Structures are given as C-alpha cells and as structure tokens.
Amino acid sequence: MAGRTVREEQVSVTRELILTAAERLFAERGVLAVSNRQVSEAAGQGNNAAVGYHFGTKADLVRAIARKHHTCIEEIRARLLAGARGSMDVRDWVDCLVRPVPEHLAALGSPTWFARFCAQVMTDPVLQQIMVEESLSSPSLQQIVEGLNRCLPELPADVRAERAEMARHLIVHMAADRERALAENTPTPRANWHDAATGLGDVVVAMWTAPVTPTR
Amino acid sequence: MAGRTVREEQVSVTRELILTAAERLFAERGVLAVSNRQVSEAAGQGNNAAVGYHFGTKADLVRAIARKHHTCIEEIRARLLAGARGSMDVRDWVDCLVRPVPEHLAALGSPTWFARFCAQVMTDPVLQQIMVEESLSSPSLQQIVEGLNRCLPELPADVRAERAEMARHLIVHMAADRERALAENTPTPRANWHDAATGLGDVVVAMWTAPVTPTR
DNA sequence: CCAATATTAAGTCAGGTGCTTGACTTAGCT
DNA sequence: AGCTAAGTCAAGCACCTGACTTAATATTGG
Numbered sequence: 001m002a003g004r005t006v007r008e009e010q011v012s013v014t015r016e017l018i019l020t021a022a023e024r025l026f027a028e029r030g031v032l033a034v035s036n037r038q039v040s041e042a043a044g045q046g047n048n049a050a051v052g053y054h055f056g057t058k059a060d061l062v063r064a065i066a067r068k069h070h071t072c073i074e075e076i077r078a079r080l081l082a083g084a085r086g087s088m089d090v091r092d093w094v095d096c097l098v099r100p101v102p103e104h105l106a107a108l109g110s111p112t113w114f115a116r117f118c119a120q121v122m123t124d125p126v127l128q129q130i131m132v133e134e135s136l137s138s139p140s141l142q143q144i145v146e147g148l149n150r151c152l153p154e155l156p157a158d159v160r161a162e163r164a165e166m167a168r169h170l171i172v173h174m175a176a177d178r179e180r181a182l183a184e185n186t187p188t189p190r191a192n193w194h195d196a197a198t199g200l201g202d203v204v205v206a207m208w209t210a211p212v213t214p215t216r
Numbered sequence: 217m218a219g220r221t222v223r224e225e226q227v228s229v230t231r232e233l234i235l236t237a238a239e240r241l242f243a244e245r246g247v248l249a250v251s252n253r254q255v256s257e258a259a260g261q262g263n264n265a266a267v268g269y270h271f272g273t274k275a276d277l278v279r280a281i282a283r284k285h286h287t288c289i290e291e292i293r294a295r296l297l298a299g300a301r302g303s304m305d306v307r308d309w310v311d312c313l314v315r316p317v318p319e320h321l322a323a324l325g326s327p328t329w330f331a332r333f334c335a336q337v338m339t340d341p342v343l344q345q346i347m348v349e350e351s352l353s354s355p356s357l358q359q360i361v362e363g364l365n366r367c368l369p370e371l372p373a374d375v376r377a378e379r380a381e382m383a384r385h386l387i388v389h390m391a392a393d394r395e396r397a398l399a400e401n402t403p404t405p406r407a408n409w410h411d412a413a414t415g416l417g418d419v420v421v422a423m424w425t426a427p428v429t430p431t432r
Numbered sequence: 433c434c435a436a437t438a439t440t441a442a443g444t445c446a447g448g449t450g451c452t453t454g455a456c457t458t459a460g461c462t
Numbered sequence: 463a464g465c466t467a468a469g470t471c472a473a474g475c476a477c478c479t480g481a482c483t484t485a486a487t488a489t490t491g492g
Contacts, residue, residue: 027341028341029341029342030248030340030341030342032246032248032249033248033342116341119339120339120340120341123335123336123339123389123392124246124336125243125244125245125246125332125336125396126245126246126249158405158406159405159415161405162390162405162406162415163419165390165393166386166390166419169385169386169389169390170382170385170386173339173385173389174378174381174382174385176339177381180341189374189375189377189378189381190374190378190431191431195431198429198431199375199378199428201429202426202427202428202429203379203382203423203426205426206422206423206425206426206427207419207422207423209422210418210419210421210422211418211422212415212418213414213417213418215406215407215411215414
C-alpha cells in the first residue's frame with residue numbers, strides 16, 4: 001500500500017482521502033447526485049479536478065471504491081471457503097456466500113458506507129455493469145456455486161440461477177438497510193453484523209432448499 | 217380519468233405523456249441522470265419547463281409515477297386478499313404479497329419500465345422515503361402481515377420484520393431484473409410473469425417458515 | 433545543489449440545469 | 463361576441479458541472 005518514497009506516500013494518502021470521501025457522499029446522497037467537485041472538496045483538495053486527475057471519470061472512481069473493498073471481502077470468502085471444502089451441508093456453502101460482506105462491514109467499524117454505496121451501484125442501469133465486472137470476476141464465488149450444486153443436484157438450472165440472483169439481492173440490500181439504520185440510529189432486528197448474517201443465512205438456506213412447484 | 221371538458225382532456229393527455237416518458241427515461245438511464253428538460257422534450261412538449269408546471273419538482277414527478285401504478289397494484293392485491301381471508305396456509309398470504317406486482321407488469325404488456333424505476337427509487341437515499349410513504353400507506357399490506365402473523369405465531373417480532381424486509385427486496389428487484397432481461401432480449405429463468413411469481417412465492421414461503429437459529 | 437517532474441492549486445470556459453418570466457393560444461362562461 | 467383564466471411556448475436568469483489551462487510547490491534523481 002504505502003509507497004517507498006515520500007512522494008508515493010503522499011499520493012496514496014490523497015487517493016485514499018478521495019476514495020473515502022466519495023464513498024461517504026455517494027452512500028448518503030446518491031452516486032449521481034454528487035459531483036466530482038464536491039468529492040474533491042470533501043476530500044480537502046483545493047483542486048476541483050482532483051478526482052479527474054487521480055481516477056479519471058466517475059465510473060472509474062466507482063470502480064476503484066468497489067475494488068478496494070472487494071479485495072478484503074475476497075480474503076474473508078477464501079478463508080470461509082477453505083473450511084467448507086468438500087462439505088455436503090448446504091449451510092456451510094451458504095455461510096461462504098452470506099458471511100463475507102457483513103463480516104467485512106463489522107471489521108470496518110461503524111459508521112460504514114460501503115453497503116449503501118453497493119446497493120445503489122448495483123441497481124443503477126449504467127453503473128451496474130461496473131459492479132458485476134468487478135464482482136463476478138471472483139473465482140471463489142464460482143466455487144461456492146459448484147458446492148451448492150453438489151448439495152442440490154436435483155434443482156433445475158434455471159431455478160438455480162434464479163435463486164442465486166435472489167441471494168445476491170438479499171445480501172446486498174439487507175446489509176444496506178442495516179447500515180442505514182445504524183447511521184440513523186434506528187432500531188435494527190439484530191444486535192450485530194454476525195447475528196444479521198445468521199438471520200440471512202437461515203433464510204438463504206431455506207430458499208435454496210425450497211421445493212419447486214412445477215409450472216405447466 | 218378523461219376529463220369532461222375538452223380542456224381537461226388535453227391536460228390529462230399531456231400529463232400522461234410526461235408520466236410515461238419520464239418512467240421510460242428514468243428506468244433506462246437512471247432517475248438522477250435524466251433532467252426535467254429531457255423529460256419534457258421526450259414527452260413532445262416544446263416547453264422545457266412542462267414538468268415543473270404540471271408536477272413541480274422531480275420528487276413530485278416520481279411520486280406521481282409511483283402513485284399511478286400503485287392504484288392498479290392495490291386493486292389486484294385487494295382481489296387476492298379477498299380470496300385468502302381467513303386462510304391458515306402461509307402460501308395464500310405469500311401469494312397476496314408476491315403476485316400483485318408481476319401480475320400488474322404482465323397486464324401492462326411489454327415493454328414495461330415500472331419495475332426498474334421502482335428498484336432505483338427504493339434504493340436511492342433521498343427518493344426512498346417517497347416510495348415508502350406511497351407504499352406503506354396501503355392498509356391491505358397490513359392485512360397480509362396480520363394474516364402471516366396468524367399462520368406463524370411463534371416467530372419473534374424482530375425476525376418477522378427482518379423477513380418482511382427481505383420479501384420486499386426480492387419482489388422489487390427480481391421484477392426489475394426480469395424486466396431488464398426482457399428489454400435486452402436476455403434469456404430469463406421463467407417463461408412469463410406468472411411463473412416468475414410462482415418461483416418467487418416458493419422462495420418467500422420457505423423464507424417465512426425457515427427455522428430461526430438462536431443467537432446467544 | 434540543481435534541474436526535471438509529479439502533484440496540488442487556482443482560474444477559465446462552454447454547456448447544461450432548474451426556475452422564472454412574459455407573450456401567445458384557446459376553452460369556457462356570460 | 464367578448465372576457466377570463468388555464469395551458470403552452472420561448473427566452474432569459476443565475477448557478478453548477480466537467481474539462482481544460484496555467485502557476486506554484488516540493489520531491490526525486492543525478
């Protein structure tokens with residue numbers, strides 16, 4: 001991370017400043033509602049074009065934020081994956097799917113903004129593509145899907161795809177909701193991120209193992 | 217709908233023109249990425265301030281779009297609710313929850329834009345509030361929740377709230393995904409909206425009836 | 433120790449935005 | 463028929479945006 005020379009160190013500091021300022025503003029006001037200028041100012045940069053200089057377009061900035069967190073999440077997922085290898089229990093694989101994001105948010109300490117940022121980017125018609133490029137590049141996700149497939153061999157491929165999509169939505173948006181509630185001091189159904197992930201896991205296991213009513 | 221006089225008729229035509237143009241642009245490009253000017257032009261109004269004149273701010277326009285569809289959806293929900301009254305089968309109540317939106321979209325005929333619009337508005341930090349005001353004002357939703365509560369009396373209140381939230385996310389975002397796939401001619405897991413709702417119902421029933429692992 | 437260079441600062445510019453204004457058109461009433 | 467009021471249009475306003483240019487600053491390699 002930290003560059004060897006003083007120069008590189010300063011640069012990486014400013015980049016990080018911009019990244020975190022952008023993440024917060026995006027989460028609180030909306031990605032498209034915030035201009036690069038506002039991000040630069042919030043990052044304490046006198047230069048109103050600091051974002052353009054360091055990252056390029058706003059899409060590039062979004063990608064950089066996503067990538068930063070993605071590496072952390074990927075590590076957690078790899079760790080969980082190691083424990084689940086070879087298991088024939090759906091719950092083990094669901095935990096690999098469900099726990100990384102909440103655990104990452106817990107590790108960041110409150111307040112966090114990434115979940116709200118993520119939810120917005122994933123539903124925006126143009127930013128969405130950036131996120132899937134960044135996320136689906138993960139090979140560990142593919143391993144989880146394969147693990148689930150081995151546990152549920154009778155499930156039709158279409159239904160599998162459908163339920164994977166559902167799981168993704170639940171993970172992202174429930175995390176965003178909880179994050180928002182924490183930010184607004186609203187009561188949350190669960191006391192901490194770990195319990196929230198447990199509740200999510202209960203549901204996702206039930207979801208994957210639900211019987212499929214045939215469509216004529 | 218149609219006013220008695222010629223004048224009122226013209227006005228309601230213009231309003232409808234703006235409403236549908238806005239819905240399409242918002243769904244395709246993002247609510248905040250589209251200016252009121254662009255909406256006015258797309259609606260064929262020479263007046264660049266037509267949106268302002270007829271609706272006020274953009275938030276008001278969003279509210280108007282939401283309300284328009286909400287009335288239709290509410291009718292469908294009321295109809296389903298009448299059939300479920302008194303039932304002790306979770307599936308009946310879940311259908312009341314899950315079917316109205318897909319059925320409404322099916323009735324609109326393709327292409328539709330409302331689901332994508334809805335998903336965006338529900339995840340935007342400032343627009344979100346408008347949507348919940350508009351949606352949670354529905355008394356029929358409350359009846360469904362009560363019906364589910366009667367079927368599942370042992371479920372803790374927190375978990376109930378949590379799972380209601382999850383169901384909401386699934387309904388909105390899975391509809392949006394399917395709508396987008398239809399718009400882009402991408403293959404969809406289900407052949408039609410009714411089957412999609414069935415698949416969704418399978419999952420939501422499993423979700424509500426899933427065992428709750430205790431948190432120490 | 434100095435010159436080359438990367439970063440930051442500051443100002444400028446054309447274009448787009450919401451909002452307001454005033455003139456014009458036309459339906460509806462007397 | 464003629465007046466009133468609502469709806470439409472077109473232009474202008476101040477403001478903000480991204481992109482670009484230039485100057486100041488400080489680190490680095492020689």
